[in-house]
């Protein structure tokens with residue numbers, strides 16, 4: 001093999017930068033496994049994405065999402081998912097975060113029960129982030145990961161006790177443009193899953209999973225047919241690795257509006273591989289707007305007013321708990337957006353109190369665990385769950401929530417109450433542009449105005465602006481009564497860009513990607529038809545091909 005080139009199997013091309021560390025992940029055999037997954041499942045994935053487009057067309061024509069009469073037998077009959085593996089029984093608090101080396105160590109050491117290593121909402125999917133992330137995950141599973149912060153002369157290493165690792169690959173819609181398989185970009189999540197599984201299944205099962213694993217989180221699905229593909233991917237991976245059926249376990253995020261009507265069906269498809277569902281509340285709100293993009297009677301109030309106590313959000317969480325516990329698996333809660341505020345103890349305590357309140361609501365409702373965005377939140381979240389669950393690892397058998405069986409389609413779709421304001425429009429714009437600027441620079445999760453912002457929260461800002469513009473809504477909550485139109489929006493964009501420059505400083509503003517972000521965000525908010533995802537268009541700006549380094553073909 002030439003120095004500086006990846007050795008690839010037939011039909012695979014690598015267009016990303018060569019790096020000797022990356023080559024330990026992008027081995028010929030690992031790439032062969034990814035290519036096999038791609039070839040076996042590409043037509044199913046294509047069909048699933050086409051079905052999403054057909055469903056969107058129906059919703060745009062006025063149909064409301066709902067339970068599918070054709071699968072009522074799955075909802076009505078009694079059946080159980082495979083028993084929860086002992087290694088994943090206690091998931092009271094799960095920390096999430098991108099796969100940055102230092103953060104992986106900090107998350108594993110955080111005293112959370114689980115670390116969800118995120119290749120999705122919290123990660124900008126640059127080649128560097130993704131493949132160095134795979135290096136970090138492998139070193140983490142091997143137990144050898146370390147990091148030397150030279151500026152602070154601090155060495156990071158794993159504690160004796162660490163959180164259990166779950167990995168969240170990208171959603172089905174995202175391509176991996178640096179890896180071509182038979183001339184086409186690979187499916188991002190198959191690259192993420194395939195590389196991680198290939199390199200880590202054996203060590204994970206030995207050291208973390210007590211014979212089970214690896215463990216995954218599966219994002220942004222809209223229908224059980226997508227869960228069926230994942231189940232087949234898992235079966236194929238188990239066969240290739242020669243491990244028992246049901247070794248791999250996954251928690252599916254219920255974070256699209258169509259999927260809330262498919263929770264039993266999704267668990268059914270993944271019956272042998274399931275370890276529960278999770279309330280991905282931020283994408284869920286995004287999906288509510290997206291699903292009802294052409295329904296002016298279902299506009300949301302300001303983003304900050306759409307909390308978990310709104311009837312449609314509470315109904316979604318209650319039904320998720322009931323469904324999971326009926327099927328014998330975890331019902332995981334979601335992410336509070338507040339993070340520690342370093343320089344203001346009073347504001348910090350107020351933020352912590354909001355997190356505690358959110359977690360108390362979750363545990364009392366019957367959730368078995370929750371998400372935390374930052375290590376500083378783990379003690380408070382853990383305290384709330386321990387105080388309310390005692391020594392039990394979960395509430396699967398104790399809080400059945402049969403009362404939620406009566407929740408209807410109307411409950412799940414009920415329009416949230418609240419108002420729309422100029423400040424809501426401004427905040428959407430300011431946050432959307434700053435988040436996108438960070439994402440284009442390689443950071444997929446950032447603190448903005450003392451809240452965590454990631455791809456899911458930024459999506460809410462984008463689609464809400466788009467919808468308010470499309471319907472010229474009246475901003476009725478601040479007494480100003482302005483109607484949103486293009487002139488107003490362009491003025492807001494200009495003023496918010498000036499505010500951002502003032503806040504971050506001219507030097508950072510000029511060096512950063514703010515102007516590019518503003519262009520993309522403004523285009524997406526004002527386009528005739530709504531883009532499905534902010535990150536699909538933005539992805540084109542972070543793809544960096546290195547054709548000169550190329551790849552060297554090797555025989556199979």
Ligand SMILES: CC(=O)SCCNC(=O)CCNC(=O)[C@H](O)C(C)(C)COP(=O)(O)OP(=O)(O)OC[C@H]1O[C@@H](n2cnc3c(N)ncnc32)[C@H](O)[C@@H]1OP(=O)(O)O
Nearest residue numbers: 096097103106107121122282335373374445446447452456
């Ligand atoms: C909608 C959804 O999908 S939610 C799931 C996706 N979102 C996430 O995963 C959020 C992850 N969280 C984060 O990325 C960060 O906490 C942010 C961006 C929100 C805040 O970041 P910052 O303000 O830079 O954090 P801060 O400076 O307070 O960090 C302090 C320390 O905690 C560490 N830290 C902060 N968050 C995390 C985390 N989630 N995992 C591991 N370590 C973390 C930092 O690395 C830093 O470590 P150090 O003291 O050793 O240097």
Ligand SMILES: O=CC(=O)O
Nearest residue numbers: 280281282283456
């Ligand atoms: O992925 C989680 C969400 O809230 O979105």
Ligand SMILES: [Mg+2]
Nearest residue numbers: 121280283456
């Ligand atoms: Mg999400």
